[in-house]
Amino acid sequence: MENKNIKNPTKIWELDNEAFLQWFVGFTDSEGTFIIQTKNNSEVNFCFKFTLHVDDSAVLFLIKDILGIGVVSIKGNTCTFAVHSFQLIVEELVPIFDKYPLITHKQLDYRDWRIAVLLKNSAKNASNKKISITAETFRKIVKIKESINSNRTKFDGYKLSDSMISKYWLLGFVEGDGSFHFTNNRAIFSINLKDRQVLDAISIYLKNIPRAPIINGLYVSPLPNSIIGGKNNNTAYLLTISDTDVLFQFIFPFFNNLTFLSRKGVDFKIWSVGLFLIINGYSKIPKGKAILLKLSNNMNSKRYFSNIIEFIDIEEINALFEIEPPFNIFSKKSHFTLAKEYAIKQGSRKGYTLHIYTDGDPCKEIAGSPFNS
Template sequence: MRVVANNLIDMSLNPLIYGLFNKQKPSKLNKEEYSRWLTGFIDGEGNFQVYLDRNYLRVMFRIRLHIDDIAVLLSIRDFLGVGRVNKDGNSCLFIISDITALTTILFPLLDKYGLFTTKWLDFLDFKVVVRHLSTSKTTRLTSIQEDWIKSIMSGMISGRTKYNYDLIPTLIVNPYWLLGFIEAEGTFGIKNLSTYFQIGQNIRNSMVLNQIANYLELLPKSFKFSIKTQPPVVSHVINNKTEVKVLMINNIDALHDYLMFFLLNMPFQTRKYKDFLLWCLVLHLHKQGYFYLLEGRSLVYLISQYINDGRYSTNVHRGKTPEISYINQVLSLKLPVALQPEMLHVDLAKACAQIIKKRSIYVYDKGELIKGSPFASYSSAMGAIGYSKSSIWARRSIDTGKVVGGRFTFYSNPI
């Protein structure tokens, strides 16, 4: 592992690199912490189902995940001491359908810690049905009972049209609940080789997203070397077609100096921890200026192709795992500009752009060098292939191997 020279600047690298390349079990949580984490995870991934099997009433609580994430379902089963874990193609499921297990284990947990999305309303309806089953001698329904059950079923989950928000507990954000919710619904993303963090929910859960946004905007600053950076500003974006509301932070300084260090100290329980650590590495490359070196940008591109869906074993286009030797090679490079305490990220980016010499840009169309190469500027390279000269694709993609428009690649030297 690389020995860092400046602890003020590189204080994030030791736990980050260690976590990336040392297989380790999720951090152990005590009962209270795990309960908070689990309710946050259920708020994101849990599902309460009531259904009819001919004239017989069935109920099921379940969590469905990708098969690669089966370990977390086994952990939940072991914590609760009830339920079963099944494999279903590329998915895995944790299921509790036993009435006694539901009423004596799951219900007390959720009654104590609560759910804060509209999923709580499904839970209340689910409890009514389970209570009926617990006192009934048979699961077979009369015609009147069947009509009653169908009326409940039609108003649960996606069929719900009426929301009594007064029944839903008010969220006071607990960090362990938030971690569980982030592991279920959060995204550590890289778009156009730049980092962002987001959480999305249907607009009916805006009250939860607003509380989370308030919490994130009050995070303490951990990276105090930079003296001018400001707390996160959380943007709220609504897609009117899908009725999904997204919280997003994409400012490099806020992500690095506030959010990253907060989450580095949190005990992730799922494989999203690996995505998070690689995302942190990309943040570090941006914050320190490695990104403005060709090798740094290539590493960012490699990571962007690997994390999130790119790492799943079922992905036929699975990304290549970044190697520790390559990461150390990039981190050993001399930076074009040394980060100064008074610098914002935008200041560092401008300083790097002024120092790094202009490069020749070789453009390839499906592996064939196009006429006019090499180009003296990114804008002329983009113009030559019919794109807007203001497009960022050449600048973002050079020497990464990224294919633009299904055809074009960009290099600073002929290949």
């Protein structure tokens, strides 16, 4: 496919067309919807759309500008990017998703949606380009409409392998379903998804991402090991990476070398500051704990302008990092060992507390947790 209608992204993003389209498909796997609308037992319309919080509208305008198609509309607290033009769907969107396959079960919705699009497109009159759908074609499209998205019960033909994942697809997907956050003074990276197979594939992919260059004396962490647990009565699964050394040496440099297009990039920047604060042990002192709480209060749903509790003070953060770090990360010791040794020096008998969570959920501890053992 020639992307002749895709404009060059702004210098801020510095993405080529190939990278953007992989990102776009990853973002679609997370946030996109393929819609079929029927009317009067004869009229069929198609729509592709994203719907986000209004504070995230910038990414939808960016998608519109780069693709050169679609309409962005704002209503209340939501913002929507939509492509309704049947001609643009046939000539622009279908070729993109044919060349860059979706990876989640959404690929099945696209497959069936595409069949319905082609059914309508085949009804074009070659001489005047008008579309006249027969009753039989209408019935076929209605049948497809009733079996996609939330109505889907059949998953035949689903294809997935970890080789299908690219770094740009993963970035787009994480900008939709990923989370950078803090729990109990620990940095967490997680992805929430109904498709367990996709999380398994992502877990394999993450084990093969490059490590940051090791500085002399820095502890060499193990490869990323994702924990995948059930959540919400197993209607969704949560992939979690919480090992501080792994986050510092693998996850941070991987995403730091990519360019976020949505406001999830703000979360990542804030999370990165917190990660550096934690790896150096500043989260063990009162000033560090206070700043980590402020960082947490400006992330994810709390970063929306209507929800921000207190703004981050950059000078306060700089002043913290001017203090000698509690941990010597160049002692060839793991973060866990440094934290334990620090706790012992502070008078703890056992040296650390034990947090136990249910089903791998880093936000839900069992009764009595944490334990001083």
